[in-house]
Ligand code: HEC
């Protein structure tokens with residue numbers, strides 16, 4: 001009897017292992033197909049400005065949109081992670097130095113990346129938040145491109161990307177923004193110019209940078225990955241609804257909450273939000289207060 005039960009358990013375990021392995025092989029194949037898929041988008045042609053106002057706007061956006069967080073302060077590229085489970089991920093060198101963008105990388109190539117989430121060959125960019133940059137106004141998108149195009153060349157030798165099993169499984173379950181190209185509405189027209197006066201409209205435009213973590217409704221949710229803190233509700237129904245504008249600004253500039261909790265920059269990028277201008281933080285506060 002015992003032998004029979006043990007045999008049965010052994011058999012079931014084996015069946016489970018075979019099933020898991022088959023499942024993983026399927027997921028790995030599926031992600032392989034999706035990352036190698038070639039897209040062909042009609043790229044809008046845009047004039048890139050050269051005036052100093054646009055360049056300094058571009059510089060500000062490159063800071064507050066986190067480009068330098070991933071691509072490095074000098075835009076020379078960065079190894080973002082290198083881990084057995086997650087794999088290796090490199091944010092490209094965006095300059096024209098060695099190991100950077102090819103010398104004939106054109107404005108159309110920039111637009112493919114920032115509006116559509118693909119490289120110049122039409123293949124998906126991995127982990128590049130193009131689903132956010134695609135929502136920039138034409139004025140802001142062209143300012144970002146203008147600023148990046150005149151960046152001083154940086155020489156860097158960076159390894160290639162390699163996806164680990166955790167990233168593949170989480171992408172398959174739609175828990176990780178690996179393939180922005182699949183999340184973008186490619187037919188959505190670009191707005192010409194964003195409202196830059198203090199108020200709810202500007203706050204809403206800026207909140208595109210928050211929804212990736214705080215979720216579409218900004219009501220927070222489960223941790224972004226196992227081991228990380230839960231993501232808080234940042235609308236009027238969360239703590240932000242109780243905080244004054246000054247308290248809110250202090251949280252986004254120092255990571256320290258009125259309750260005395262110190263937020264780690266790895267969990268919530270407050271070193272990035274610290275660079276927002278006063279009028280941008282006030283607009284965000286007003287917008288978040290308006291979300292019921
Ligand atoms: C969360 C990290 C992250 C942020 C934020 C980010 N990028 Fe990227 N970006 C990446 C990664 C990773 C790649 C490389 C993708 C690949 O190789 O598949 C990339 C690729 C690119 C490319 C394509 C380069 C090529 O080889 O074709 C451009 C252009 C680019 N990023 C510009 C920007 C700009 C401009 C910003 C800010 C508005 C920005 N990125 C913000 C991670 C990021």
Ligand code: HEC
Pocket residue numbers: 206207209210211212213214229230231232233234238239240251257262263264267268269273284
């Ligand atoms: C990379 C993910 C990420 C992004 C992007 C992000 N946040 Fe957060 N945020 C978090 C996490 C996680 C916490 C909780 C940290 C903790 O509990 O230590 C948090 C905490 C906060 C808090 C404190 C809330 C509370 O109740 O304590 C505020 C306010 C906040 N974020 C606002 C924003 C705003 C505004 C933006 C966009 C400009 C933004 N966050 C972008 C992940 C993010």
